[in-house]
Structures are given as structure tokens and as C-alpha cells.
Amino acid sequence: MTVFEVALLSITRRGGRFVLAVFGLALGVMAAVALFSLSRLMVVELGNRLDEFGANILVLPQTGSLDLSYGGINIPGVTYEVKDFEASILDQIRHIPDAASIRAMAPKILGSVALGEDQPGDNRARRQLALAGVDFAKEARLKAWWRVRGRLPEKPDEVLLGQRIAGELSLEPGRSLNLAGRQVQVVGILEETGSADDGLIFIDLAEGQRILGRPGRISLVEVSAYCNTCPIEKMVEEIKATVPGARVTALKQAVLARMEAAERFERFSWLLSGLMLLVGSLVVINTMLTSVRERTREIGLMRAVGFRGRQVATVILLEALAIGLAGGAVGYFLGLGAAYAFRPLLGVGAGGLPFEWRLVPGSLLLAAGLAVLGAFYPARRAAQLDPAVSLRGGE
Numbered sequence: 001m002t003v004f005e006v007a008l009l010s011i012t013r014r015g016g017r018f019v020l021a022v023f024g025l026a027l028g029v030m031a032a033v034a035l036f037s038l039s040r041l042m043v044v045e046l047g048n049r050l051d052e053f054g055a056n057i058l059v060l061p062q063t064g065s066l067d068l069s070y071g072g073i074n075i076p077g078v079t080y081e082v083k084d085f086e087a088s089i090l091d092q093i094r095h096i097p098d099a100a101s102i103r104a105m106a107p108k109i110l111g112s113v114a115l116g117e118d119q120p121g122d123n124r125a126r127r128q129l130a131l132a133g134v135d136f137a138k139e140a141r142l143k144a145w146w147r148v149r150g151r152l153p154e155k156p157d158e159v160l161l162g163q164r165i166a167g168e169l170s171l172e173p174g175r176s177l178n179l180a181g182r183q184v185q186v187v188g189i190l191e192e193t194g195s196a197d198d199g200l201i202f203i204d205l206a207e208g209q210r211i212l213g214r215p216g217r218i219s220l221v222e223v224s225a226y227c228n229t230c231p232i233e234k235m236v237e238e239i240k241a242t243v244p245g246a247r248v249t250a251l252k253q254a255v256l257a258r259m260e261a262a263e264r265f266e267r268f269s270w271l272l273s274g275l276m277l278l279v280g281s282l283v284v285i286n287t288m289l290t291s292v293r294e295r296t297r298e299i300g301l302m303r304a305v306g307f308r309g310r311q312v313a314t315v316i317l318l319e320a321l322a323i324g325l326a327g328g329a330v331g332y333f334l335g336l337g338a339a340y341a342f343r344p345l346l347g348v349g350a351g352g353l354p355f356e357w358r359l360v361p362g363s364l365l366l367a368a369g370l371a372v373l374g375a376f377y378p379a380r381r382a383a384q385l386d387p388a389v390s391l392r393g394g395e
Contacts, residue, residue: 003307003314010291010319017287018319021371022326024283028276029331029367033359034338035269041343042265056232057223059093059239060247061085084109084217089243093221096238098231103224106142109133109205110219111212115169116178129165131179132200133208136160142224143197149173150188153204159184160202163192177201180211277366281374284323288316288378309383316379317372324371328364335363 011018061083112128136152150173153160166189175186192198209215232250239248302312
């Protein structure tokens with residue numbers, strides 16, 4: 001008989017212990033696969049959620065500013081030489097090397113506009129209003145959290161009001177507003193966001209440029225990059241190189257928070273998986289040691305009929321390899337099932353689990369490697385048994 005036939009015969013004769021060892025190792029692999037899949041799913045899910053939360057790169061024109069401090073009191077900076085961008089900046093940004101990572105770009109024209117004399121409300125307090133000319137289709141994609149009472153503007157003479165400015169002017173959807181002598185229709189009120197949007201009047205980009213007397217100009221560009229794939233710092237440098245004179249800022253707080261949370265969960269996942277794999281390896285070691293003790297006479301007989309110590313060790317290692325491969329396969333499928341079952345508890349993965357093909361060979365190789373490593377001492381011990389002593393039932 002060959003060493004392969006002897007190993008196979010031993011496995012079939014000791015099916016109970018084989019199954020126990022496979023199950024112990026499979027639990028460790030299951031934990032590793034499940035936790036790795038869930039951590040990857042959390043990263044993807046958080047990235048997708050953050051992709052909906054607006055710009056993570058701001059492209060602004062270079063301006064001069066002066067910050068003063070007098071008598072311990074900080075005086076707000078005085079800005080001068082404010083410049084606009086040409087509309088061609090959008091094409092420049094679209095052609096950066098990592099343009100595929102851009103999810104959306106939202107150009108804006110910002111300025112102040114006079115409130116018409118015949119407009120009801122507190123005119124004296126609000127003679128000048130903050131106006132933002134935007135591309136509403138791109139703005140809506142960039143700011144998916146916006147909630148509008150009414151609807152978004154579709155025509156040049158329609159506007160969207162922030163919650164605060166709408167309250168100060170006592171306006172509702174359907175009312176008209178006089179901006180610099182031009183009558184516009186209020187078609188929507190933006191629900192409170194807690195940001196500067198609450199005090200703005202939003203109008204079509206081209207119309208805003210016309211009202212502000214700055215045709216074809218852009219005050220700033222908000223860029224939303226895909227959080228799961230984007231090299232934000234690299235994109236910032238690319239935009240700086242492509243748009244000379246631009247001040248490019250990465251809003252990294254949300255991305256860093258996501259990465260920190262994901263990395264903590266991933267570290268915990270690997271720690272727990274490592275502990276369970278260690279337990280599985282100990283089960284394999286115990287199973288192999290017990291098998292060697294129970295098979296002392298059998299090993300002695302093998303040595304007596306011509307099997308060398310190296311061949312006896314190979315039989316033990318082949319049994320461990322079979323346990324490892326079976327444990328890896330079973331653990332992989334159990335891990336996928338556990339990840340699928342525990343998704344609702346984490347509130348992620350409504351669209352299904354992302355397939356990680358590396359987990360298939362990884363699970364098999366990891367389990368097989370641990371099993372063979374765990375069986376090395378029992379195999380060495382079996383190879384060193386004295387044939388005469390073994391045949392008498394001793395060690």
C-alpha cells in the first residue's frame with residue numbers, strides 16, 4: 001500500500017475524529033470569512049452612503065485675505081482681489097488622470113442681489129440677498145439629502161429658497177419674488193439643512209450669471225468623488241496641476257471617519273478570526289496526537305513491513321492536509337452563510353454580498369497550512385516511534 005492509500009484508509013476508519021477536526025478548523029475559517037466579508041461590505045456600504053453626502057473636494061479661486069488680531073480679539077479676515085473661474089474649468093477637471101473617480105461636479109456662481117422695493121417682508125433688514133446660481137440637476141445629485149417643499153426649479157425665472165430666507169421674507173411656493181427688478185417664481189422651499197444653504201436663494205446657473213453681471217463665470221466648483229475608490233489627495237494634486245491658480249481643498253473629515261471606523265472593525269475581525277483559527281489548530285493537534293497514540297501498534301506494524309519514519313510522518317501529514325482542505329471548504333461556505341445572515345444586524349448589504357474570489361483559495365490554503373503545521377509535531381513523534389516497542393503497545 002502507498003502512503004496515500006494508508007492515509008485514506010485511516011481517515012475512513014476514524015470518520016468521527018476526522019469530522020470533529022474538520023468542524024473545529026471550519027469554525028475558525030468561518031469566522032475569518034464571515035468577518036472579512038462583513039468588514040468589506042461595511043466599507044463599501046459606508047462609501048456609498050458618503051458618496052451621497054456631498055462634495056469632498058472644493059475648487060476655489062485664489063484670493064487675497066488679511067486676518068487681524070487686536071487686543072486679543074480676532075477680527076474676521078478681509079478678502080480682496082476676488083476672482084472667478086472661466087466656465088472651461090469644468091472641462092479641465094474632467095480631464096485629470098483620475099477623472100473616472102469623479103461622481104459629480106456642481107459649479108456655482110455666488111453674489112448678492114438687491115431685493116425689489118415692492119417686495120413684502122422686512123425689506124430694510126434684507127436689502128441685499130445672497131444669490132447662488134447652480135445647475136439644479138447636478139446640485140440634486142451632489143446633495144441627495146436635500147428635502148424640498150414644492151419642487152426644484154426647471155425654468156430660468158424659477159427659484160428655490162433656503163428655509164431661513166423663506167421665513168424672513170414670509171414666502172411660500174407659488175409666490176413671486178422681485179430680485180433686482182426681475183420677477184421670479186418661488187417653486188420650492190428647501191427644508192432646514194443647518195448649513196449656508198438655509199440663507200441662499202438658488203436660481204439657474206446661467207440666469208444667476210446674468211443677474212450678477214458675470215456671464216460665463218463660476219465662483220467655485222464642488223466635486224464629489226467616489227469614496228470607495230477615489231485617491232482624494234492625488235486628485236487634489238491633479239486638479240491643482242490642471243487648473244493653475246486654483247485653491248483646492250479636500251474635505252477629508254467624513255472620509256477619515258469612515259476609514260477609521262472600518263479599520264477598527266477590520267482589526268477586531270482579524271483578532272477574533274485569529275483566535276478561532278488558533279482554537280481550530282489546537283483541535284487538529286489534539287486529534288493527530290490522539291490518533292498517533294491509538295495507532296501505536298499500527299505504526300509499529302507499518303515500520304516492521306518496511307515503511308520508513310519519513311513515510312509514517314507523510315501519512316500523518318496527508319491526513320492533516322485532508323482535514324485542512326475539508327475544513328477550509330466547509331468553513332468558506334459557512335462563513336458566507338453567516339455573513340449573509342448577520343447583514344441585517346449591521347444594517348448593511350441590502351444589495352447582496354460582494355464576491356471576493358480571493359477568499360476561495362485563501363480559505364483552502366489557510367486551513368490546509370494550519371492543519372499541516374499543527375500536525376507537524378504529531379507526525380514527527382510518530383516517525384520516531386521504535387517499531388519493537390510499538391508492536392508491544394508501548395511508546
